[in-house]
Amino acid sequence: MLSHASEPLTSFTVFPKLPFELRCMIWKASCSSRTIEFDYDDIDGFTSRAADPKALRVCRESRELIIPLYPLCFGTFFHPARTRFNFENDTLFIGSDMEDTIPHLFGTFTQKEISCLRFLALENCYNEDVEVGYGANLSSQLLKLIKRLPSLRELLIVHDIEDMIDRHLDCAEGHNMELHDNLPEAFNHPAVYVDPLPDEETSLFKRWTVARCRPVYGWRRCPDTDVFAAWDMEDDIEDSVSDDNGFYHGSSWGPSWFPYSDMFHPEDYNHEYGFEDDDDDEGDEGERDEQEGDEDYGNEEERDEGGNDDQGDDQEDGTDAISVASVD
Known part of the structure; x- marks a missing residue:
């Protein structure tokens, strides 16, 4: 029962x-x-x-x-x-x-x-x-x-x-x-x-x-x-609440107020939230400038070599023309 x-x-x-x-x-x-x-x-x-x-x-x-x-x-x-x-x-x-x-x-x-x-x-x-x-x-x-x-x-x-x-x-x-x-x-x-x-x-x-x-x-x-x-909701959460530093803003549809404090007090902001200074970034920029300078120098050398090759070709063509004329 x-x-x-x-x-x-x-x-x-x-x-x-x-x-x-x-x-x-x-x-x-x-x-x-x-x-x-x-x-x-x-x-x-x-x-x-x-x-x-x-x-x-x-x-x-x-x-x-x-x-x-x-x-x-x-x-x-x-x-x-x-x-x-x-x-x-x-x-x-x-x-x-x-x-x-x-x-x-x-x-x-x-x-x-x-x-x-x-x-x-x-x-x-x-x-x-x-x-x-x-x-x-x-x-x-x-x-x-x-x-x-x-x-x-x-x-x-x-x-x-x-x-x-x-x-x-x-x-x-x-x-x-x-x-x-x-x-x-x-x-x-x-x-x-x-x-x-x-x-x-x-x-x-x-x-x-x-x-x-x-x-x-x-x-x-x-x-x-x-x-x-049809939505991958887990990916949407990660994309919407985190930034490039992996720091969660605490809001699924936009950053909270504190990221904008970097515009006014960047040093205090980086110190408080544990972000590194930008010194390394400046060093990286210097290295990139040097690399770009080396690349430009290498391109100039290639252009010079290309010019010499063209002159050599012209000389060879001229030699052939003279020899033919002398034979005639």
Whole structure:
């Protein structure tokens, strides 16, 4: 009996015997929050990249319970609504590639979508301080739009990790954008540097008329690939934190403050950190100068010898000419 109890459970066969109210609570709890990002084309309209909740496909009971929580939303004048959206849990994300279709998207919002939307995320490009051009006009329109969403609780400004990391993420486009309050654990490596998020207390975040506006990380995770699989991380560590003297700076993305003190107090710097003086280097430079002088002298001798050889050839040619003339 103990051996069976210690084995991990792979199924729960008594679920149908649970009270109906408890089963309903479990089905609803299985619906986690999602980030809804759109693709748009003239044929299908706005379509979501996110998958529907699994509870919609488990059984009839789960579908009948969950489907009212996920009404079809975000249709247009010419395209029916295709995206199931939970206004209590889901976040609508507007990426940079939606810049040209933002007016069309919000212009076709129904009254329910306007009054019920609670969580909205915008890519950082829409929060930049642009004063002229199309970007400035779009930002001003978004500022006005936010004021007309009465139920909006939180506005997230998404900073794509791919634009903040010190290397290229080899991942195909088209993956869903994941939102993270903190840097994902996958990037916690001493050879990798990702820019920190800006302070939400700055004026760029305060200008939005919403209960809270804050920055988050965005990551298009490649589900079938390790983010660091193609990188030799151990070599990256050695290259990034050491210099020619083998002296570790203590920072994986650049030298600390003390290497620059050599510009002001070189003698104290060398003495404190055990570096040798440059006397030997000066001696080496003198030896190199002497060697270069010897090489130049040797080249001159070669040129002189070459000149003598040419004169000898001319003399030989002249002798032959005289002898031929005398014979004639």
